[in-house]
Amino acid sequence: MEERTVDRYQKLTIWFHWVHAAAFVILVLTGAVVFLPGITVGSEGPGIVHRVVAVIFIGAPIVYCFFKTNRALQFIKESITWNRDDFEWLKAAPSYYFGGPEENMPPQGYINTGQKMWQLVILGTSLIFLITGAIMWFFKHYIPLEAYQWTLFAHGIAFILVFVMFLAHIYMGILHPRMSESLRSMKDGKISPTYARSHYCKWYDSIQKKEGRKTAT
Amino acid sequence: MSKLTRWIDIKLLMATIVIAAIAAVAIIYFSTDQIDLSSEEKSYIADACNSCHRHPERMDHNASKVHSIHMSADCMTCHIGADGLETADNAHDIIEWVGIGIAGATVAGLGANFLVAKRRIGIK
Numbered sequence: 278m279e280e281r282t283v284d285r286y287q288k289l290t291i292w293f294h295w296v297h298a299a300a301f302v303i304l305v306l307t308g309a310v311v312f313l314p315g316i317t318v319g320s321e322g323p324g325i326v327h328r329v330v331a332v333i334f335i336g337a338p339i340v341y342c343f344f345k346t347n348r349a350l351q352f353i354k355e356s357i358t359w360n361r362d363d364f365e366w367l368k369a370a371p372s373y374y375f376g377g378p379e380e381n382m383p384p385q386g387y388i389n390t391g392q393k394m395w396q397l398v399i400l401g402t403s404l405i406f407l408i409t410g411a412i413m414w415f416f417k418h419y420i421p422l423e424a425y426q427w428t429l430f431a432h433g434i435a436f437i438l439v440f441v442m443f444l445a446h447i448y449m450g451i452l453h454p455r456m457s458e459s460l461r462s463m464k465d466g467k468i469s470p471t472y473a474r475s476h477y478c479k480w481y482d483s484i485q486k487k488e489g490r491k492t493a494t
Numbered sequence: 495m496s497k498l499t500r501w502i503d504i505k506l507l508m509a510t511i512v513i514a515a516i517a518a519v520a521i522i523y524f525s526t527d528q529i530d531l532s533s534e535e536k537s538y539i540a541d542a543c544n545s546c547h548r549h550p551e552r553m554d555h556n557a558s559k560v561h562s563i564h565m566s567a568d569c570m571t572c573h574i575g576a577d578g579l580e581t582a583d584n585a586h587d588i589i590e591w592v593g594i595g596i597a598g599a600t601v602a603g604l605g606a607n608f609l610v611a612k613r614r615i616g617i618k
Contacts, residue, residue, distance in 0.1 A: 376614025437593040441600045448604045454615040
């Protein structure tokens, strides 16, 4: 491991990430009790926990936006801003993640295209969860049961989508041989310059230029 | 950002999470009737169901269904628009199994990816 490091995530961002992740896991477990066939719990406990944690899951990003407004806006901007390199990344990624040559991968900014996809899914499904969850929670008795069932259906579809991406996210963050410093970056917020250059070349070049300018002045 | 500022941010974050949790509990406490039916409502529904289901001579040929004569009086009391329920129920059943299938396929795919990538790259 190189001694010199590059700052990637601030401490508040790391905390937010883990709080959000923990909330997500609890929502998955308590939601599974309702969602999966054959699992029944004879109490309202999981449903109540699901609702409490749902408030944290939706509330945490709002709190984060309050403290780090610019970073949160940047998060949304970088998720929806796609250029030619992103589409090139999509073409080259299957080979790369199966151990193919690294040279074919186009240079990436602060986050790569896969992370952009993950962020988009998180943003989109969170919105669906917020709307459908609020309907099921507060308007259960005010809508036709059929509408309730279809709301539950939409909640389930969003869950399948985000859960599949979540599995991929965990795998990439912890197990994939090429993402060796991914987990570390979410612990202390740092990565090595070699890793930064290899995975986020455009971002690394930009911070090097900034540092160069600072040194020059 | 100094270490002190970072520490304050985290304290604020933790405080906010605690407040959010308390707020969540309060919301749930004041919306309990949205989470579950009250005991009076449960009792009312039980009476409505029992009015047919506990008397075999009053049940329909299909024992699992409430007699059609009592449909509007019993089921429709709670289940407004009950005609579309079966479609929605079936759709929900389908996504349960589709979800399990997709999640299983994803885990298998990631496992295969790990074995191939590990072999070609190696783990540091």
